[in-house]
Amino acid sequence: MTVQDLPIDTRAAQLREALGDRIVLTGDAEYDTARLAWNLAVDQRPFAVARPESAEDVVAVVRAATAAGLRLAPQSTGHAAVALSASDLSDVVIVNLTRLRGVTVDPTAQTARVLGGSQWIDVVAASAPHGLTALHGSAGDVSVVGYSLSGGLSFYARAHGLAVGSVREVQLVTADGALVRASADEHSDLFWAVRGGAGAFGIVVSVEIGLLPYADVVAGMLLWDVSHAAVVTHAWAQWTATAPESVTTSLRILHLPPLPELPPFLSGRSLVVIDGAILETDAAASALLEPLRALAPEVDTFARVPAAALIEVHMDPPAPTPAASSHAVLSGLPADAVDAFVAGAATPGLFVAELRHIGGAAARPAADGGAVSAIAGEYVVQGVAIVPAPETASAADAAVHAAVAALEPWHADAVALTFIDSTDTDAAPAYGAGLELLRQLKAEHDPVGVFVSARPV
Ligand SMILES: Cc1cc2nc3c(=O)[nH]c(=O)nc-3n(C[C@H](O)[C@H](O)[C@H](O)COP(=O)(O)OP(=O)(O)OC[C@H]3O[C@@H](n4cnc5c(N)ncnc54)[C@H](O)[C@@H]3O)c2cc1C
Known part of the structure; x- marks a missing residue:
């Protein structure tokens, strides 16, 4: 028997055992509130919702879900939940990152270390006392990771480019359950891919971003x-x-x-x-x-x-x-x-x-x-x-x-x-000539398609 043949109850029990009350399953009283996305028009019904509170929790979620033959969809706020709803979520654990928020600013380096579920409002509030700001978009409750790793268009964009250009380092949990640091000099192929590939390559637990010197x-x-x-x-x-x-x-x-x-x-x-x-x-x-x-x-x-x-x-x-x-x-x-x-x-x-x-x-x-x-x-x-x-x-x-x-x-x-x-927009033109390499890297880093994302590569 393969993990795909495991009875639903067994898979659910495995998740519960690994994650305790940080997992919400279909029969749980909390299921209907836990599965809500920012976009209330989306009626997403995943196999389960995980609510990790630390990077270690995210590792545990990925390992337990993959061991039970389930897939995973990182979601910080659900602003892009319509796009995610193109995927069948019946065997997917939504990893809701709202409990993983926090920002540390380094005013000298003009950078911020941002936990995976943090929203722009968190970064702006932490940066302002230092006379700094960030390449945030028009809504404070959009997540830094979901926005930046898909480009990110701010009112600073014509002067300073897309927000993805401010990403210096990404720490993510990959399909094999490893916590990996990706930057220009470590796992540089993954660093290239995740800057555009976003949630298709793993669950991001933190990013380091450059800030702008505007008070x-x-x-x-x-x-x-x-x-x-x-x-x-x-x-x-x-x-x-x-x-x-x-x-x-x-x-x-x-x-x-x-x-x-x-x-x-x-x-x-x-x-x-x-x-x-x-x-x-x-x-x-x-x-x-x-x-x-x-x-x-x-x-x-x-x-x-x-x-x-x-x-x-x-x-x-x-x-x-x-x-x-x-x-x-x-x-x-x-x-x-x-x-x-x-x-x-x-x-x-x-x-x-x-x-x-x-x-x-x-x-x-x-x-x-x-x-x-x-x-x-x-x-x-x-x-x-x-x-x-x-x-x-x-x-x-x-x-x-x-x-x-x-x-x-x-x-x-x-x-x-x-x-x-939307469910009918082809993301391919965003990647241009890089699409083939992106798909190769997806096959290399996530060969069985563990990660489900709003804008699949
Ligand atoms: C009201 C509103 C205003 C907006 N304004 C702007 C704007 O000014 N500029 C702009 O460019 N866009 C804007 N957007 C679009 C928004 O930036 C995107 O929808 C973005 O992807 C939302 O990210 P999220 O994480 O908040 O949403 P989610 O739906 O939670 O996530 C979207 C995708 O991002 C990935 N993701 C999120 N968190 C993680 C994580 N921790 N690890 C790995 N992958 C993750 C996943 O692939 C996920 O499917 C706006 C959207 C709305 C609804």
Whole structure:
């Protein structure tokens, strides 16, 4: 008899014996809360959920699960749970890393050691007292590992590149249950692969990342009624075409539902919002913003703020949310593309249509980078819809795909890995010519496919 033939009860008993109350099995009272992902639209039903509290626990989880013939899926928050849901989880232990959080900053080296389940809010809070910050994204509750090892697009990206470029060292538990340190000079093949391959290569228990020397930055948002969407989006497209690399911004058309928690001037309105960061002096930032301010925004919060405040600027949902999204990388944003974006943003059921300006350092592959070090394009377009009930999921999916398809003539042969949050997006273009090597390394380090990840290689 092979481990695959073991009865389910035997496998469950083996996990329980190895992990005690750090494993939650299907029959347990806690199962339905333990399996919840950040994206509440995903009904993930794994064989079990493990909740390790240390690197040693992660080793124990991997050894016990593989001995029982089970596979493993690392999950820090479940922001990318839709992408993971493409895999059958009935023989998978989700390794929920929320109990493995902590950050130690070395202010002299300007680095941080970050435990595997830590979120950006943890890093920003620990770095700010030292006048430092990090290449975090727009949401503080996204995990450092899940974001950085899939690229990671921040409002510093055009100046400083993708967050994956700041990763100096990764400690992970590999398919054979070993705790391995991967860096430029130790297990360098694995270090290359995990920087892009993320959870397909192991369960990361800590990373060391480089920090940015910013105590404060010019950041904020400009907001108009949606009736100005065409004028503002055309102006932003022209503005971004010549904006220096010190400027990284996004433009969104938002359809806000009538919600009591929103201020009355926002509740139930459709808006166009530009936000981001400008790494310049106050005077240079003001000069850069002038053409956008000339369009008389209703709200203008751009100002010098503590760098930690940048994580609030995009106003991402503060709590787990049921959502669907789709994206594409664009090679440019000429006037016809702007018209298509504005038309697509009016798709019924859409919550947000977003354009992120990339290019600059975000588009330049790094010589010493990993499997992913850049995104080959100039903009990312993304559609997001809320999924209030399971029966609305297919309409939400259709809306987000329609918003992205509206810009099809300008789609580049590229994807932003972190923005893959659907079951039908091919991740291959993110790796380009490196895909073959990545697959070889996957076969070498995880020959039987123990690890299941949101963006399989
Ligand atoms: C509201 C919102 C805002 C966002 N903003 C941005 C943004 O500004 N920029 C951007 O680039 N992306 C953004 N994203 C996308 C986000 O960065 C990705 O979905 C990212 O992969 C989420 O990582 P996570 O660990 O939090 O999610 P999870 O779903 O927990 O993990 C995603 C994948 O990462 C891997 N992983 C996570 N933790 C580990 C670990 N410890 N060890 C090994 N593998 C691991 C696994 O393969 C897992 O399947 C946003 C997403 C949302 C929903």
